[in-house]
């Protein structure tokens with residue numbers, strides 16, 4: 774099994790498991806991939822960002838911004 778990070782045309786990112794990369798290609802070609810969030814069928818592989826999920830983002834410690842010293846949510850940090 775292999776997991777791919779996929780992103781729909783509306784920007785939702787989700788993980789999907791496949792038996793192999795070939796299975797991903799086959800499903801993508803057949804249009805069988807759908808965004809679980811909005812049902813969008815226009816789905817492509819997202820840039821791999823391992824271990825990034827909404828739960829880990831919430832658990833991430835608030836690191837003061839090196840530029841302005843603001844803890845978390847600094848508009849300049851990202």
Ligand SMILES: [Zn+2]
Nearest residue numbers: 781785808811
């Ligand atoms: Zn979506």
